[in-house]
Amino acid sequence: AQKITQTQPGMFVQEKEAVTLDCTYDTSDQSYGLFWYKQPSSGEMIFLIYQGSYDEQNATEGRYSLNFQKARKSANLVISASQLGDSAMYFCAMRGTYGNNRLAFGKGNQVVVIP
Amino acid sequence: DSGVTQTPKHLITATGQRVTLRCSPRSGDLSVYWYQQSLDQGLQFLIQYYNGEERAKGNILERFSAQQFPDLHSELNLSSLELGDSALYFCASSAIAGSTDTQYFGPGTRLTVL
Numbered sequence: 001a002q003k004i005t006q007t008q009p010g011m012f013v014q015e016k017e018a019v020t021l022d023c024t025y026d027t028s029d030q031s032y033g034l035f036w037y038k039q040p041s042s043g044e045m046i047f048l049i050y051q052g053s054y055d056e057q058n059a060t061e062g063r064y065s066l067n068f069q070k071a072r073k074s075a076n077l078v079i080s081a082s083q084l085g086d087s088a089m090y091f092c093a094m095r096g097t098y099g100n101n102r103l104a105f106g107k108g109n110q111v112v113v114i115p
Numbered sequence: 116d117s118g119v120t121q122t123p124k125h126l127i128t129a130t131g132q133r134v135t136l137r138c139s140p141r142s143g144d145l146s147v148y149w150y151q152q153s154l155d156q157g158l159q160f161l162i163q164y165y166n167g168e169e170r171a172k173g174n175i176l177e178r179f180s181a182q183q184f185p186d187l188h189s190e191l192n193l194s195s196l197e198l199g200d201s202a203l204y205f206c207a208s209s210a211i212a213g214s215t216d217t218q219y220f221g222p223g224t225r226l227t228v229l
Contacts, residue, residue, distance in 0.1 A: 043203060047117070102148070107157050
């Protein structure tokens with residue numbers, strides 16, 4: 001079974017500063033995918049970034065980057081130059097292989113960006 | 116906008132009733148997933164369909180059922196509703212069903228059971 005752990009308490013971040021959201025995972029799969037999603041107060045789930053377990057480079061998408069440390073089983077999300085619109089809940093998720101395509105989610109990290 | 120549509124956006128009903136949630140995947144996506152988000156359980160996978168066939172089942176109650184139609188839209192049927200079924204129900208879609216496939220989520224249906 002796959003397990004995702006997000007244990008940080010809610011965070012307040014100053015606008016224009018960077019923020020790192022922690023995610024650790026546990027899986028017995030050799031090949032897997034790691035995802036981050038953003039859920040603003042309006043409720044929708046927005047895909048941010050993906051990292052494959054065999055990807056040699058850390059994924060980046062605009063202001064989002066994923067700090068992937070495979071040996072430590074961590075996949076931290078870094079948001080650079082925070083904006084007020086970044087205030088949201090952020091979920092780390094994992095997807096396995098061999099027919100197990102469901103996403104397993106962590107409990108989320110709450111981020112509030114203050115001006 | 117992810118391209119995944121869900122209707123209705125909100126649904127309020129009474130215990131014991133039956134409701135149907137509808138999802139249209141992104142154009143070209145063959146795989147549809149249903150998830151439930153509640154305060155106590157978090158986000159949980161319910162069921163997956165791929166090109167009309169059930170592919171995987173998660174923590175889906177026997178009172179719940181789903182199907183995917185030939186035009187690839189999907190419906191989630193919830194019956195004998197209980198207070199604890201109140202949650203945000205998401206549909207997601209992906210192109211195929213591989214592990215690297217990104218799942219794009221719809222806006223969700225918020226179900227309130229009174």
